[in-house]
Amino acid sequence: MIEIVNVRKTFQDLEVLKGISLKIEDHEIYGIIGQSGAGKSTLLRCINGLEPYDSGEIRVDDTVVSVKDKKALRNLQKEMGMIFQGFNLLERLNVYDNIALPMKFWGMKTKTPEAKERIMKLIRLVGLEEKVYARPGELSGGQKQRVAIARALVLEPKFLLCDEATSALDPEITKGILSLLQRINQELGITIIVVTHQMEVVKQICRRVAFLNNGVVLAEGRPEELFVKPERKEIRKFLHEDSELLPEEGINIQLFFTGEGSEEPVVTQMARALQTDFSISWAKLEDFRKNVYGSLVITVKEEDKDRVTEFLDHKGVAWEVISSGKGEV
Numbered sequence: 439m440i441e442i443v444n445v446r447k448t449f450q451d452l453e454v455l456k457g458i459s460l461k462i463e464d465h466e467i468y469g470i471i472g473q474s475g476a477g478k479s480t481l482l483r484c485i486n487g488l489e490p491y492d493s494g495e496i497r498v499d500d501t502v503v504s505v506k507d508k509k510a511l512r513n514l515q516k517e518m519g520m521i522f523q524g525f526n527l528l529e530r531l532n533v534y535d536n537i538a539l540p541m542k543f544w545g546m547k548t549k550t551p552e553a554k555e556r557i558m559k560l561i562r563l564v565g566l567e568e569k570v571y572a573r574p575g576e577l578s579g580g581q582k583q584r585v586a587i588a589r590a591l592v593l594e595p596k597f598l599l600c601d602e603a604t605s606a607l608d609p610e611i612t613k614g615i616l617s618l619l620q621r622i623n624q625e626l627g628i629t630i631i632v633v634t635h636q637m638e639v640v641k642q643i644c645r646r647v648a649f650l651n652n653g654v655v656l657a658e659g660r661p662e663e664l665f666v667k668p669e670r671k672e673i674r675k676f677l678h679e680d681s682e683l684l685p686e687e688g689i690n691i692q693l694f695f696t697g698e699g700s701e702e703p704v705v706t707q708m709a710r711a712l713q714t715d716f717s718i719s720w721a722k723l724e725d726f727r728k729n730v731y732g733s734l735v736i737t738v739k740e741e742d743k744d745r746v747t748e749f750l751d752h753k754g755v756a757w758e759v760i761s762s763g764k765g766e767v
């Protein structure tokens with residue numbers, strides 16, 4: 439488990455992490471999302487000790503991450519594989535030797551039968567059997583990231599930290615990398631932290647996510663909660679939902695569909711049951727891992743408001759009246 443307690447970090451005069459507290463459980467895929475400059479990479483680098491923090495505490499399986507104790511830190515870093523947007527492969531080495539590199543750093547032999555078995559197993563896991571002797575220059579971006587993932591796993595870490603691992607890849611290739619990360623999480627039981635500014639990444643694989651803004655965790659929870667019903671203005675802005683204009687006439691009611699019963703045609707049923715008309719003023723439906731979640735704003739006549747909300751309560755749909763004046767969802 440990784441516990442981050444009230445961590446602060448300043449670069450010169452700039453306070454980049456302003457008291458971050460998070461808990462990442464074993465075996466989960468945890469997302470850290472937020473816009474550029476939010477402090478995501480800095481937080482990740484503090485977790486694996488590449489960067490010192492000023493105050494607070496980060497504990498990895500009860501060991502405090504501290505750059506002061508070099509030996510303890512090196513042992514901790516062995517438990518934390520890391521991948522980046524830029525892959526960071528060595529051009530002069532082939533796929534096999536790139537993956538073997540961390541073993542070399544630890545003074546381990548890389549050509550013994552056991553070492554070969556370990557490395558070839560990873561090459562099969564990431565699906566690069568055909569490319570064992572290829573150089574990075576002969577690989578596509580997605581294949582390079584697969585090499586980087588295998589390299590990050592070669593010391594058999596407990597954690598995998600990913601910093602914008604898919605940001606340089608196109609959507610199809612991203613999907614492949616994300617399902618690979620899911621397999622690694624499920625089959626090897628590795629805890630994964632995913633730092634990203636891509637909402638798609640969080641939606642597809644994260645069990646929980648923290649939204650980081652300006653060095654502060656503004657919200658934390660299941661992605662579907664955070665994105666279907668964002669309480670904070672900053673998150674709505676991040677999701678580009680702040681500029682939606684709603685009608686000034688009538689009552690705007692926002693409905694939330696959270697998994698169960700999402701498929702039930704509540705809206706058409708309501709129109710029929712109440713014999714009334716209303717317009718759909720705004721809607722979004724999102725695929726979160728296996729389920730569809732969504733939110734819908736309907737605009738009803740003043741006199742229908744009570745009947746409509748009663749119907750929604752009866753159907754167990756969460757709802758909220760939102761004012762049209764402020765012009766945002």
Ligand SMILES: Nc1ncnc2c1ncn2[C@@H]1O[C@H](COP(=O)(O)OP(=O)(O)OP(=O)(O)O)[C@@H](O)[C@H]1O
Pocket residue numbers: 449450452454472473474475476477478479480481635
């Ligand atoms: N080594 C450094 N020295 C000085 N300032 C830094 C350093 N590293 C990061 N910063 C600053 O800290 C802030 C947070 O940077 P960080 O890289 O953590 O953001 P991020 O959320 O990862 O952004 P991005 O999505 O662009 O990668 C930024 O304002 C950045 O300029």
Ligand SMILES: [Mg+2]
Pocket residue numbers: 478479480601602
């Ligand atoms: Mg970053």
